[in-house]
């Protein structure tokens with residue numbers, strides 16, 4: 001290894017952090033086993049019951065460190081405007097100085113691990129190389145699952161290759177000194193005083209979304225918070241779909257969907273390509289092609305069961321790291337809305353003794369697993385893992401889907417009229433908050449393209465980038481919006497969701513291929529009555545109406561709210577999006593009169 005850029009940078013960071021020693025991660029099974037052993041001996045990780053959970057480990061984060069901390073996450077561009085109102089901003093000099101204070105001596109008595117990793121297949125011209133320096137074995141072991149890591153990446157980097165400089169230290173895990181800093185202009189990420197995945201597995205949100213979105217803007221591609229899945233029809237043809245939903249809204253479940261009986265009997269199959277991130281490029285054939293840059297799943301555990309996601313249950317049976325779930329006394333794991341009966345007692349995510357039926361001072365059930373507890377599992381263990389994960393150019397997209405969690409207003413599915421309307425649809429996405437973010441659960445917040453926490457530059461420029469790309473695509477995918485979460489007057493979900501969502505994907509693919517007619521509404525195209533396969537579901541005419549009802553007054557209110565939301569982007573907001581807002585209002589008004 002003779003890459004002077006890399007060696008000098010490591011030297012400089014080590015001078016600041018003062019680790020006792022430096023260990024290079026080679027990606028070998030032997031080294032991984034050694035590290036596991038060491039982490040088990042110090043209590044950083046707990047080995048689970050190896051008969052029930054072969055190769056599985058358990059970890060608890062600090063109780064103040066259980067989700068991404070968006071308020072402590074900064075984009076540090078020279079010009080504040082370039083970060084945009086969608087990001088917290090700090091001047092680079094100040095950010096380096098302040099975090100530098102926290103990093104100073106932070107690794108004393110600890111090892112600094114050097115993790116060379118590739119986002120995307122090693123050697124693909126579309127992949128990006130990062131090097132993460134960290135003092136956490138937990139981070140190393142997670143990165144070995146989530147990314148392609150080790151010496152092969154160093155070989156690929158060569159002596160003069162460039163890379164994203166990722167520095168992480170747990171330091172004191174002090175939430176008053178926690179900072180997650182991105183320097184897109186320096187291709188650098190600094191994360192300090194956290195041990196939570198989304199803040200510290202720097203290949204994931206920090207590199208593959210925040211830094212990559214910035215690189216994509218400059219290099220002409222998109223880094224998106226999207227799952228990628230293939231839907232194979234009975235003829236063997238596979239259509240690929242990318243879908244953006246905010247965190248903890250079911251991307252992993254949709255990506256691993258099990259077809260309902262009537263579909264599987266006809267030969268339909270699902271292929272999982274990714275559950276969180278898509279890098280999308282324009283192919284030579286004029287279509288969009290998507291790559292999942294990761295090689296594992298960092299999924300939300302609670303709610304994962306054999307009804308919601310049997311493929312995930314199968315994926316996490318071995319070689320998986322569980323974080324902040326409930327630990328049972330026989331070395332097993334459990335979480336709320338999980339599989340099988342709840343244990344009578346165990347150790348909760350926060351290390352406290354837990355008994356089934358426990359309530360807090362308000363009489364509310366005390367969860368055994370944190371609502372944002374996670375599993376980290378290798379992609380290849382998914383029973384429906386697509387071999388296309390290894391394809392350097394990825395998969396061609398037939399459709400792009402946007403979606404949120406909205407108990408009211410938004411219909412089950414609609415199709416945008418054209419690319420610009422589709423970009424407007426994505427840009428005006430809103431969703432109710434979930435446990436993956438700090439904030440009041442259930443509050444509706446704007447989350448354009450599910451990228452609000454992840455766009456590494458001014459979102460006005462990001463919208464412009466989407467619109468510009470649209471002009472270059474000869475064969476654009478259809479753009480759709482879905483909402484599985486609409487509720488009836490009794491506060492019950494109207495749509496059954498899970499595997500049944502394939503019925504909607506089926507309609508989407510048929511529409512994208514121009515095979516079925518649709519009804520034009522002021523919002524977009526929706527299925528004709530009878531156009532959606534509802535066979536075997538208990539949804540009658542009035543249920544269908546309730547799923548697709550468009551309340552024009554409320555939509556005019558929504559459009560006004562979107563204008564308010566857009567106004568924060570000032571002159572950086574593309575005029576086309578305001579035009580789309582005007583068109584929507586006109587359509588709503590004329591349909592009303």
Ligand code: OXD
Pocket residue numbers: 068198246247248276298436
């Ligand atoms: C995630 C998230 O972990 O979006 O994927 O928070």
Ligand code: MN
Pocket residue numbers: 225246247248276
């Ligand atoms: Mn995510």
